[in-house]
Amino acid sequence: MTSRVYLDYNATAPLRPEARGAMIAAMDVVGNPSSVHAEGRAAKAIVEAARAQVATAFGADGADVVFTSSATEAAALACAGRGLSGAAIEHDAVAAWVSAGLAVDRLGQVTVDAPENTALQLANSETGIVQDLPEGLAVSDMTQAYGKLPLAFNWSGAGMALISAHKLGGPKGVGALVMKRGTDLAAQIRGGGQEMGRRSGTENVIGIAGFGAAAEAAARDLDAGIWNRVEKLRNILEESIEAGAKETILVGKSARRLPNTSCLATPGWKGETQVMQMDLAGFAISAGSACSSGKVRASRVLTAMGYDEAVAASAIRVSLGPTTTEDEVLRFAEAWLTKYNRHRARAA
Template sequence: MRRVYLDHNATTPLRPEARDAMIAAMEVCGNPSSVHAEGRAAKAVIEKARAQVAAAFGADGADIVFTSGSTEGAALALEGRGLHGAGIEHDAVRAWTVEDLPVSSQGAVTVADPARSTLQLANSETGVIQALPKGLAVTDATQAFGKLPIAFNWLDVQMALVSAHKLGGPKGVGAVVTKRGTDLEARIKGGGQEMGRRSGTENVIGIAGFGAAAEAAARDLANGIWETVAELRNILEKALEAGSKSTIFVGKDQDRLPNTLCFATPGWKGETQVMQMDLSGFAISAGSACSSGKVRASAVLTAMGYDEATAASAVRVSLGPETSEEDVLRFAETWLEKEKKHRARAA
C-alpha cells in the first residue's frame, strides 16, 4: 500500500536543497563565534542562510534572529508584553497573550489596537488568512511563509515568527524577523549570539538547511506551484462535499492557504477519522500537530463558535507540492466509504 502524506501543515518533507546544504555544513567544524578561519567559515554559513531567509521573506534590511523554532520565537517576541490575542492562535502564542480579540464564525479576527496586539497571518488548522492591520506588534507567519506571496517589508508589522520545517527545512530551527532597531530583549542569555538577542552557539547545520529551503520555497512560489496545489484542494473539497451532505467545511467563504482543508462531521470524532485513514494509508490530522495526543475539541473551532461536538469532529487535510490528483481522489473515495459506514453504524 502506497502511503499518501497529507499533513504538510504539521511538517514537510525535507527538500533536497536543504539536505545538500546541511551535509555541506557538517564539514564546517568551527564555532561561528571564533575569530580564526574555521570559525569565520561557520559564521559565513550562518550569514548566507540569514540572507537567503531575508530574501525569501521579503525582509531586506530587517533583522533575522535565528531560534529553535516558532515556539521559542513566540516566547522571545511575546513574553511579558501582555499583547492582545485571539483564541485561534497557536498554543505557543496563546501562552503569552491576553485572549480577548473577537473571532467571527468564519475565523476572521478584529483588532482594535494593532500596536498592542498579535495576529497570525494564516491558521494552521483552518487555513484562514487574516487581513493584518497596519502597525501590528507581532504576526505568526509560520504557516504562510513559503505558501503565500508575502513580504515582511509590505506587512507593516514589528515582528514575525517563521519556522524552517513548515517549508521543507529541518525541524528545530526558525527565526524572529524584526524591523531593524526593534528592542528585543534576550530570553536566553549568555554569549550574546544573534545580535545579543538569543545566546547559545548557533545550530549551523539546521540554519544552513533553513536558508536553502527558504530559497527553494520562494522559487516554487514564483513558479506557481501553490496555484496547482489550490486546484487540487478544491477538487478534494468538491468531491467530499458532493458525497457527504452532513459535513461542514470550515472557513470555506474566507481566503485560505492554498493547501488546507478543514472539515467537521458531527458525531464522528476527529481522532477516530485520523486513525482510520492512517490504517488506509493516509496521513492527516485532527487539530494542530503540537497538540496531538490530547483528546480534546479543537480550540480554534471553539473560538469560532462551533459547539464542542462539532469541534471535536474536525480534521485537517493539508496538501504539498508533491500531492497528485490521484492522491486527493483516492483520499476522497476512501474517506467517503468510511463516512458512509459511520453513518450506518450510528443509525
C-alpha cells in the same frame, strides 16, 4: 501494496533535497561561528548566507533575522513581558503569552482595536484561514503562510514575525524571529551574546544552512505557481467530499485560505477517530494543530469561531503539498467517504 499518502504538510513538510544538500555540506565545517580564526569564519559565513536567504525569501531585506530553535522559541522571544492581546485561534506557542480576549467571527476573522498591543497570526494552521493584518501590528505568527502565500514582511504591517524551517521543507529544530531593525527586545536566553545579543547559544549551523536553502527553494516554487496547482487539488478534494457527505462542514470555505488546507467537520464523528482510521487506510492527516495531536479535546479554534462542541470535536485537517498528486487526492476522498458511510450506517 499501495504506498502511503502524506497529507499533513501543515504539521511538517518533507525535507527538500536543497536543504539536505546544504546541511550535508555544513557538516564538514568544523568551526564555531563565534571564533575569529578561518574555521570559525567559515562557519559564520554559512550562518550569514542563510540569514540573507531567509530574509530575501521573506521580503525582509533590511530587517533583523534572529535564528532560534523553533517558531515556539521565537514566540517567547517576541511576546514575553509585553502584555499583548490576542484571540483564541492563535497557536499554542503564541496563546501562552497573550490574553485571548479579541473577538473572532464565524469566518475566523479577528477584530483588532489596538494593533500595537496585539499578536495576530497571518494564517491559521487548522483552518487555513488568512487574516488581514492591520498596520502597526506588534507580532504576527507567519509560520504557516511563509512559503505558501506571496508575502513580504516589510509590507506586512507587523513589527515582528515568527517563522519556522520545517514548515517549508527545511529541518526541524530551527526557526527565526524577524523584526524591524531597531526593535527593542529583551533576550530570553542569555550567555555569549550570539544573534546580535538577542539569543545566546552557539548557532545550529547545520540546521540554519538547511533553513536558508529551503527558504530559497520555497520562494522559487511560489514564483513558479506551484501552490496554484495545489489549490486546484484542494478544490477537487473538497468537491468530492461535498458530493458524498452533505452534512460535512468545510470550515472557512468562503474565506480567504491557504491554498493547501481543508478543515472538514462531520458532527458526531470524532476527529481523532477519523485520523486513526485514515492512518490505517494509509493516509497521514491530523485533527487540529500537530502540537495538540494526541490530546482528546474539541478544537478551540472552531469553538472560538462559534461552532458547537459536536462540530469542534469532529474536525480534521487535510493539508497538501507541492508533491501531492491528483491521484492521491482522489484516493483519499474515496477512502474517507468509505469510512464516512460506515460511520453513518453504524449511527443510523
